[in-house]
Amino acid sequence: MTTGTDRFAPGDRVRTRSLDPAGHTRLPRYARGAVGVIVEPAGSHPLADDRARGRVGSAQTVYHVRFAAADLFGAGDHTVTVELWEDYLTPVEEDAP
Amino acid sequence: MSGDHSSSVISAHVRQVEALLEQRGLLDDGEIDRRIDEFAAGGTPANGARVVARAWVDPGFAERLLADANAALGEVGLSMSGGLQEQRLKVVANSATEHHVVVCTLCSCYPIALLGPSPSWYKSEAYRSRVVRDPRGVLREFGVELPAETRLSVWDASAESRYMVLPRRPEGTDALSEAQLAGRVTRKGLIGTALV
Numbered sequence: 165m166t167t168g169t170d171r172f173a174p175g176d177r178v179r180t181r182s183l184d185p186a187g188h189t190r191l192p193r194y195a196r197g198a199v200g201v202i203v204e205p206a207g208s209h210p211l212a213d214d215r216a217r218g219r220v221g222s223a224q225t226v227y228h229v230r231f232a233a234a235d236l237f238g239a240g241d242h243t244v245t246v247e248l249w250e251d252y253l254t255p256v257e258e259d260a261p
Numbered sequence: 262m263s264g265d266h267s268s269s270v271i272s273a274h275v276r277q278v279e280a281l282l283e284q285r286g287l288l289d290d291g292e293i294d295r296r297i298d299e300f301a302a303g304g305t306p307a308n309g310a311r312v313v314a315r316a317w318v319d320p321g322f323a324e325r326l327l328a329d330a331n332a333a334l335g336e337v338g339l340s341m342s343g344g345l346q347e348q349r350l351k352v353v354a355n356s357a358t359e360h361h362v363v364v365c366t367l368c369s370c371y372p373i374a375l376l377g378p379s380p381s382w383y384k385s386e387a388y389r390s391r392v393v394r395d396p397r398g399v400l401r402e403f404g405v406e407l408p409a410e411t412r413l414s415v416w417d418a419s420a421e422s423r424y425m426v427l428p429r430r431p432e433g434t435d436a437l438s439e440a441q442l443a444g445r446v447t448r449k450g451l452i453g454t455a456l457v
Contacts, residue, residue: 190419192366194393206422207349226420228351237394242413244393247420 169208169224169250176202177256178229180248188216191252195244198235199256203228203245211249224250300343301373308339309375309425310446312352313457314439317430326352326427341423343374350375353416354427355453360411361426362400362453364392365418372423376451383452393417403454426450428457 172178182197190212206226214221229248233240282288289295315337316323326333330350334340341348350372353361365371366389371379382388392399396413400406407413416424428450434442449455 190367192417192419194366195417206351206420209421212420226422228416228422233394240394242396242415244415244417246417247422249420 170205171225171250172202172227172253172255174202174204177258178202178253179256180229181252181254185213187213189213191248192246194236195229195231195246195248198231200229200231200235200246203230206247209249211251213249213251226250227253229253301378303343304373304375305377306375306446306448306451307443308377309372309448309451310443311337312339312375312425313427313446313451314443316427317434317442318439323354323427327354330425339375341372341374348372349422350425351416351422352425352427353414355429357429358410358412359414360400360407360453361414361416362392362396363416363418363424363426364389366390366393367417367419370418370423372425375423375425376448380448400454403449405454405456426453431457 177199178201179199180191180195180197184193184196204227206228208223208225210221210223226247226249228245230243230245233242233244236244279288279293283290283292312326312334316326322333322336325336330352331341331347334350341350353363355361364383369379369384369389371383373379388399393415396415397407400413418424428446430442431445434445437445446457447455450457
């Protein structure tokens with residue numbers, strides 16, 4: 165059993181990558197460049213993007229990340245929770261009090 | 262979106278790889294089809310319904326199911342280990358204030374062991390592209406009218422987990438047995454596109 169990298173904790177705010185990769189990715193287009201909140205870790209797996217290119221990478225933590233629909237689509241009062249590899253995410257610094 | 266898997270180029274490629282693997286003795290003749298049949302054989306929405314009925318009659322089980330679904334499945338003799346590796350299952354519970362609905366926007370990921378083969382609408386581009394953007398509108402087309410104050414939560418199966426909705430127990434079912442309760446649970450209820 166591989167161990168996770170666990171860079172983020174539930175409640176952390178993260179921004180998703182906005183890059184449009186040339187090949188396979190599991191970061192859906194609608195969720196790119198958006199800010200969401202870590203719900204919880206969802207296991208640990210090699211990055212699907214690498215596996216699709218025949219590369220063997222080490223496992224990294226995958227997270228349920230929740231987005232407000234308005235932040236993704238400009239409208240809507242629901243949330244969308246997407247499952248994202250750590251590589252897709254960068255921390256969003258909280259504003260200083 | 263990868264909605265069309267009928268590409269003759271991909272099909273031909275897959276057949277070629279399969280033939281090479283068979284030639285080299287790495288695969289038996291027809292092994293892939295047999296493995297797929299074995300994987301799908303035990304999968305039926307009756308499994309998911311059984312899990313839901315147990316959760317309705319046993320609050321302790323419900324709590325364990327929501328905390329660690331893979332472990333809780335063992336208590337009712339089910340597992341997510343039918344494929345090459347055990348898949349993580351995440352169960353999300355509907356409540357008086359929140360309704361969940363499941364989709365796989367990138368392809369058609371689905372908990373086959375608990376729900377059987379997925380319905381064609383689940384794999385359609387219309388459902389996959391619209392339910393993340395306008396779940397209330399899509400649910401209305403399924404005949405589900407939720408109060409305006411009910412929060413809607415969409416889960417996109419974009420990685421390795423699979424999802425199942427734990428519907429709310431219908432009113433007036435106190436006298437029903439666990440088996441009778443399981444009979445009330447529908448496949449759409451387990452995806453979140455129907456109430457039970």
